[in-house]
Amino acid sequence: MPRPERPLDSDNDVLREFAAGLRHVREDAGQPTYRELSRRAHYSPATLSEAASGHRLPSLAVTMAYVQACSGDTALWKDRWHQASDLLADHAVAIRANDAAPYVGLAAFQVSDADWFFGRDRLVADILDRVRERGFLGVFGASGSGKSSILRAGVAARSGAVVFTPGPHPVDAYAAAGTADLVVVDQFEEVFTLCADEAERARFIHQLLSADTNVIIGVRADFYGHCGQYPDLVAALGDAQVLVGPMTVDELHDAIVQPATAAGCRVEAGLVSRLVADAAGQQAVLPLISHVLLETWRRRRGMTMTVAGYEAAGGIHHAIARTAEAEYTSMDATQRQLAKETFLRLVAAGDTKRRASRAELDDPVVERLAAARLLTLDQDDVEITHEALIRYWPRLRTWLTEDGDSLRVRRQLTEATDTWESLDHDSDVLYRGIRLAAAQDLMAGGAKITPREHRFLDASVAAQRRKVRRLRQFVSLAVVLALAAGAALVFAVRSQLAADEQRTLAISQKLIAQADALRTANPALAAQLSLAAYRLASTPESLSGLLSTPAARYATILDGHTDRVHGVSLSLTGHMLATASEDGTARLWDVADAHHPHELATLTGHTATVYSVAFSPDTRLLATASWDSTVRLWDITDPRHPRTVAVISGLDDRMYGVSFSPSGHKLATTGREVRVWDVADPRHPTVLSVLSGHTDTVFSAMFSPDGRVLATASADHTARLWDLVDPRHPTMLSVITAHADAVNAVAFSPAGNVLATGSSDHTAKLWSLADLRNPKELATLSAHTGAVLAVAFNADEDTLATAGDDRTIKLWNIYTAGRPQAVATLDGHTNTVAGLVFSPDDTFIASGGFDHTVRLDDLPEPAVTGHLGAVTSVAFSPDNQTLATASADWTARLWNITDPHRHAQLVTLTGYTGAVSSVAFSPDGRLLATADQQLRVWDVSRPNWPVTVLSGQGNEITSVVFSPDGRLLAATGGDNTVQLWRVTPPGRLVVLAGQARPPTAPASVFTSAAFSPDGHILATGSDDYTVRLWDVTDPTRTAVLPTLSGHGNTVRSVAFSPDGHTLASGSDDHTIRLWNVTDPRRPSELATLVGHTNTVRAVAFSPDGHTLASASDDRTVRLWDGVTPTAVLTGHSAAVNDVTFSSDGRTIATAGSEGTARLWSIDPTAVAADICDRAQPRITQADWDRYLPGIPFQPPCQ
Template sequence: MPRPERPLDQEDTDLVAFAADLRQLRVTAGGPTYRQLSATAGYSPAVLSQAAAGRKLPSLAVTLAYVRACGGDTEHWRARWQAISAAAREGEAEAGPSPYLGLGSFQAGDADRFFGRDQVLTELLALVEARRFVGVFGASGSGKSSLLRAGLVARSAAAGQRVTVTTPGPHPLLACPTGVDLLVVDQFEEVFTLCRDPAERAEFVAAIVAAEGGVVIGVRADFYGHCGRYPELVAALRDSQVLVGPMTADELREAVLRPAVRAGYTVETALLSRLVADAAGQPAVLPLVSHALFETWRRRRGTRLTLAGYEEAGGIRDAVASTAEQVYLKLSPDQREVAKRIFLRLTALGEGTEDTKRRVSHETVSGTGPEVGVVLEALVRARLLTLDRDGVEITHEALIRCWPRLREWLTEDRDRLRAHHQLTDATEVWRSLGHDPGALYRGVRLAVAKDTLTEASLTEQEHEFLARSAKAEADEQATARRTTRRLRQLVALLTVLLVVAGTAMVTAINAQRSEAEQRNIALARGAVREANALSAANPALARQIALAAYRLAAIPETRDSLLSINAAPYASRLTGHTASVGKVVFSHDGRLAATASDDHTAMLWDISAPHRPKEVAVLAGHSEAVLSVTFDRTDRKIVTSGADGTVRLWDVADPARPRQTAAIEQRTGKVNAAAFSPDGQLLATANEDNTARLWDITDPQHPRQTSVISRHTSIVSWLAFSPNGQLLATASSDNTARLWDITDPRSPRERAVLSHPAIVSTVQFSPDGHLL
């Protein structure tokens, strides 16, 4: 008969409660002996007995083996073990600063513990010495920022150079210093993800390319194609690029060992081998390695970093997520909601690219909830966020990729998040302009913000911005109503005058015929002048006044005015875009119109009543100007192309609820035009890289490129299919139009070259296909 277990201590501690619950779990499982548990768990009876003794916390591996043998929930017990372990560590006095940074990038002051990048640093220093402008490219997490700051900046500053490091942010021109020997622009991709003004973006690129001193830009590799949209940037980067790839096994060993040895720690051989094996072949792994090492250091045994501590932390794959989840679960329910709002505000949503981090001001973050200070302190202490005098940001984008809870938040409602980020940026601009009324929302943007965003998610400044926007729009509408009312009063006055004049003429027709006629003529001539003055601004009212004048006095002046005003075209204005409109197209049935604008949107309009056009829907998704918009033959599909290098397919079977079915990221610079084939099976695009491309869109959700047409020597500006779909015509800035036989879309054949004395901006076939 087995001996009874020793009673637990009477202390009310987490460790004693943990042991008591382990014992209860064994009772619930039917009370097996420790010898019986040993056969299933793989540990000796003595080890399993000690795990539930309450004297010290067992290892995670022993705990999970005990729980599995008793049929318990391993994830629940893993979380409990990690919480107790973390609490125990917080009570220990740290011997000194960690030799590892965690998720944070190395700064210039960390150069003495920056190891493993000697080869690429030597290459970069030599290139900076030889070239005035250099680009450093690499995947997120490849170590670009650390190489630039702890490598290049530290070495250059030590050599006596004046060096400035900056990140672009939403207004890169404000972060463009002058009078330095070397300007380092880290996270250059923010020019494309955070800066919303194409003009400011282009001006910033031109400024750094023309800078007097040396310039080095650090760019995430998936934004390489975006750089190709600026010719001056392409020229500056030619033969001046460094690619930061993954570390070799030897480099990784050096990066792990040398900081530890320098700080007086040792690294178990088994841990080093496991780290190198786990990191092998994984892109963007360096911040994960650094964080796993930081958490392993927190779980060290004396001065020794162990494999057990590494596994306890969750290893490379789970360490970041584990840290974030532990910090999050320690917060109260209200604090968790504040944390969620903070992380969503600090993430920029990608358009065809990965989501990225974004820096926001202290004022913006402080409005996310009443306990924001407590939450920020917890997140900064865990190195998940970085807080400085300029603002708040996620420490590294690896957190966005690796924390499942954050990924789930980001996929819940991306349209709402995108609208909220746009509101935050607009509020910042409005505040920076001294609350200029011209920066407030109006029209569609105001309606979308009011319909999409909840009051609880907004900061005080955002509340004020929306309230001021609504008031400004209401004031403008009231002014418009007053103007209309005055015009109607004028019509009523003229009508009264007409009645009075008619009555006077009837009562005094015999005695005062001549005098009445002259008075009526004078009134009618005045009305004619009023009608002519209003004909451009308000043609409908001008028609009414001209008709009243003619009825008052049928003289040549009133007749000519009435005829000329009625003969003029009746223009109906389509208002809704916030920037210039470059393209307008009609559906084949004439019931819809589509417009493409520099405000990054296309819009659908119901024109079934031409004098009363109505806005139907906004097609949002492009990050730069929309250059073209086209209906297919059935009017059920639309394609848009943009200066952001993307082509987007839309299902508009229900025009009021358009649905994007696909987004094609071409990486060819601007896409000037796109067109459907008559049978709707092919899509053709005209590109800034001197090519036209054919796409199979039989499956509209998965377009597939079939061929590239590359005979033009300059930008392809427009293209068109023949009515039978067997020919494609392309127009180009190389002064030619070309005809292509696309009977086999996989192998287009050139049929003719049509030369012109100047650039060819557009092409179109006649309805019978005999003329071009």
């Protein structure tokens, strides 16, 4: 009899609930003892008992082992662990927000912060020495270089100096500052930006130069030229200047670690290297480092600052974006609109910072954003503090995408106004024609423009009117003369216009077909051709091609190598890519924006094929292995100018693999032998050990995430695991012998508990590493038709990529590693794919091929993937942030869709006994109804922790729908009934029975239901070929209304228009019928829509009622304007089971039988902006001439 567990006494609700859940899992398994669990889970009894104690959150690995040992649902518990971790992190932030933090965030260090100021000792000492020698000193530095912190927390704190800023009246500020042996004037540039009185400015400078104390002025570097306008100041500065440069790596280390140490806190070693790597090569990065350190401090674990806390804060770039989001969401609606206008005006073409006049912007909002350190102000101008905000704040990125066209018009208007004023209101630069019309449309759309721009447009309108009057006078005089010739001219012009229109339509149709053919091989070019076709002729066919474009992945192709590409590697930040080729070179690429990459450098020196490349964790070194028998180490601190620091020669005939350890101090190389090197001093690498055991060439090696184990892959048909705890005395742990041919690649999962192997036997395999001496095969992945040459895990550990000789990359869902599911094939390469790597944020996958190219394929897939069976139903939450999906795999799932290009799974709802047929959100978004054999209603107000609030039996329930007020729920069933349920308090109210049907009809089923907008009428579809209307004004006393007949087969779906006047129904007879139900007691048929070639599974109206969407077994989704077809969306590879609109009407979601859901933007402007943001490379003149012959070159994305 197992000993009873101690009561849960944690005062933390999250921990208590999590521990209680684990105990329930153990109880369901029959209450095994912790000694027995230990035997199954390979963790000690004490560790497992502690996991369920509620004292602290156990690690994910321990949680998974505990649940698996109890035969629990590991997928569910993985979700629960991540949710608990997030909640605890948020709780930690809340309770620590007011702690005395040793970091100051975006603000400058003050004198009072001296105890936390580290890393600048040498520079501070130098400044003090220099000013004592000279008496006057200028300290210059770029914005964000840390000048103010150095002068205040460094110089002033050590010397007792007085510090002040000049402000608009520097003489008064100087007098008020007081006296001391040293006077420090911080932000001296305010003398030029805020002081409007030249005489006062000159007097202040004279006072400083003639003072009987030592004086330091701190000046932003871009104001150096202003100082040159004052001869006495020039003479004083002479050689009395100090330039503040970037911090060295050692200084950054001190700035990161020492404040925490002084506060009694520890910093994980990995956090320092990660921060240094993220900061490398960045401009004005110190404020960002300080800010993310403060946010990481608030998320510390106990008294340890962790990499996990850093990532939770958003990293060096995303932390400031989160600050911006918090500031924005705290504003009222008016302020938010003004903030949006402000940010859009401060972004230039190319998504860089733009300075704007303060007169252009709303002052109170600007001041608030400046106080949050999001904007930088001077006397006249405003700019965004750091370009990281433009790149990494999702809301701003969305604004830039959505407002792309209007933003360009706005920028052009501002520039034109500036030009007009600079040329003394020259009428030749006024707007006319298309430009004037575009600017007027901008104003009509509610855009805010400045008084200066108003004056410019008023002058342009006046000039246009004068021109029109003169033209009318001229036309009047010419009318009589033109009458005779006019008829012939009109006929000729009309004929020519008709011919031109037909030619344009023909070219557009041809472009549509060509774009469709190119979607797989060259999606970027296909997308641009689709956009060009739509702009040439806005037809249903061209709109269909345009809206279907996002259904294909975008891929950016990197050309440059002149021979096969064997290896690819990404830096820890994902900003830099290295590639290795048979052309004897390695190349470095900037891929910080994967849609706009560019080459940084070509590394030459090897005399034969470069087979593989690897970055050190801190991104300071690159290792290359070559068939010239050497391995080279390169210093890439300046990635544009890499230099060789060591050449390891005298090795095997051909070197194949290189891999750094997580610490960066060890390097593994492979060829005929495996060697482990000490590269702590990269200039003098030394051999630590040679690993003996393989009997043929070793192609690759990889360190485990903790650096304790090395995995190797060999032509001898084996993979091996090596214990490197003592790298000078390694031991072989195990030999994997399950492959029938050469093992070409190995990869550890990020957690280190799973190993992937790829082999020439056409398979990849997954192995459990719970016991390193006896790896257990979890699954064999058999989809390739040739050798598997590369394997790679994504950061979330739910996807594995494999690639090889069959020219494809396969993506596998390994959320449950023992049951991998192939979810996608990328077949853009035209030859063998030899190298693979996921970006750290899982937004793209880089691959190298024998076709001489490197591809950056967007991830995740445009589809929402994860289900193991057909997706049967989809529903948007009312706020459009969550998508619910139902599937034949006996689950329903919730997805975070706030990022349109990245769909994060929130939770899997399990416990069903069959296919889940339907999902529906309540109008307030708090409840989710699902159905299989029974009805379930979940409280999803906390999407990661759903709770069942209602459960009811049924008979193969086919659909569920809430009433508009959320008080009723209708469920249709296979027992020829419709059940009406009261939601609060829960309970069934009434059962509506079906009626007699034709004797030839199959078994009776109600297939679908829909409430009218006022909630008084319920419409149902049935397999008796009819639509029934029910009066449910009083749900306890329902009344049957007329039946709608006309379909020739089962009615699969019904939907009311938003005004309640029209009902749409879709049927197995391949048609959609529209019914007038303005008076539901006298309904009549309006129209039959024909176009689908198979069953119409679903119909849905847009929120404005202007568009009807239909989904069909013919694998398409069709859009209709009334009875007119407007577009056909293609992308699903099997029947489309459901379609629904987002609440703003701009997006539709669809459910596919191939196991995916898809999100489609149906706004052509938004799709065009997305294409132009992501499709690279741009269409060339040669491509244009090939696909659009005879049409002037007009790239769709300028």
